[in-house]
Amino acid sequence: MGLQTVFRAVIMGAPGSGKGTVSSRIAQSFALKHLSSGDMLRANIEAKTDLGLLMKSCIDQGQLVPDDVISRLVLSSLRGLEQTSWLLDGFPRTVAQADALDSVYDVDSVINLDVPSQTIRERLTSRWVHLPSGRVYNIDFNPPKKPGLDDVTGEPLIQRDDDSPETVSRRLKDYERQTQPVLEYYRSKGVLETFSGTETNKIWPHVHAFLARKIPGNQQAMGKA
Numbered sequence: 001m002g003l004q005t006v007f008r009a010v011i012m013g014a015p016g017s018g019k020g021t022v023s024s025r026i027a028q029s030f031a032l033k034h035l036s037s038g039d040m041l042r043a044n045i046e047a048k049t050d051l052g053l054l055m056k057s058c059i060d061q062g063q064l065v066p067d068d069v070i071s072r073l074v075l076s077s078l079r080g081l082e083q084t085s086w087l088l089d090g091f092p093r094t095v096a097q098a099d100a101l102d103s104v105y106d107v108d109s110v111i112n113l114d115v116p117s118q119t120i121r122e123r124l125t126s127r128w129v130h131l132p133s134g135r136v137y138n139i140d141f142n143p144p145k146k147p148g149l150d151d152v153t154g155e156p157l158i159q160r161d162d163d164s165p166e167t168v169s170r171r172l173k174d175y176e177r178q179t180q181p182v183l184e185y186y187r188s189k190g191v192l193e194t195f196s197g198t199e200t201n202k203i204w205p206h207v208h209a210f211l212a213r214k215i216p217g218n219q220q221a222m223g224k225a
């Protein structure tokens with residue numbers, strides 16, 4: 001027991017690079033708790049909390065929410081998880097956020113999904129999501145069993161307001177400017193592992209093999225790639 005049995009990871013990549021898709025596969029194959037900053041924000045919008053109401057227009061326009069707001073939200077969700085292995089998805093997105101995380105926890109591995117922008121543009125126009133669960137579909141790649149409905153609950157799927165082509169362009173530019181420096185930050189710490197490609201099904205076995213090596217044996221569930 002003790003510190004070595006806990007594994008802390010971050011998954012990074014441009015919007016649409018497949019972070020959510022790969023995270024759910026990781027959560028299924030390994031005993032890691034998946035925490036998505038985007039899902040947390042959308043849950044706040046859905047529940048019409050003060051924070052959700054304040055941040056909605058920012059998110060709909062594809063802008064990053066302020067560092068202090070998101071850092072407080074994510075770090076509070078990590079409170080009490082000192083003995084839990086986790087995977088953070090969508091945070092940190094700026095160096096200030098990475099510093100905030102670093103002041104509380106050391107990150108063991110950062111998985112970077114490197115997918116070309118053109119591939120991403122095509123994917124995001126056909127992304128459909130089930131808001132309450134964060135489950136994500138794609139009309140080409142993983143369509144729901146019944147068009148427009150979530151496989152598990154049968155509830156309606158929606159397209160995100162920030163997945164319009166213009167807003168996607170803005171998000172990709174912001175990623176270059178604000179989030180690429182975070183990759184450098186983790187590269188210099190020696191924890192960055194990059195996976196490049198255009199198809200999640202080809203990238204995934206490499207991510208699985210990497211984590212199977214990295215995660216202490218007793219953390220691994222009985223999943224396979």
Ligand SMILES: Nc1nc2c(ncn2[C@@H]2O[C@H](COP(=O)(O)OP(=O)(O)O)[C@@H](O)[C@H]2O)c(=O)[nH]1
Pocket residue numbers: 013014015016017018019020021022123124126127128136137138139140141142198199200201
């Ligand atoms: N065509 C295609 N779509 C994919 C692939 N991998 C993921 N997607 C879809 O691309 C969209 C973006 O993926 P998502 O996991 O939400 O990316 P995130 O924004 O980085 O969390 C979703 O609609 C996925 O279903 C792939 O290999 N091919």
Ligand SMILES: Nc1ncnc2c1ncn2[C@@H]1O[C@H](COP(=O)(O)OP(=O)(O)O)[C@@H](O)[C@H]1O
Pocket residue numbers: 014015016019020037038039041058059060062063064065066070089090091092093094097162171
């Ligand atoms: N770490 C963060 N810092 C600032 N804004 C964030 C962060 N995480 C999420 N957001 C906000 O939520 C939106 C959606 O995030 P997310 O669901 O992670 O998008 P994607 O999966 O497409 O990369 C972002 O465009 C941004 O407005």
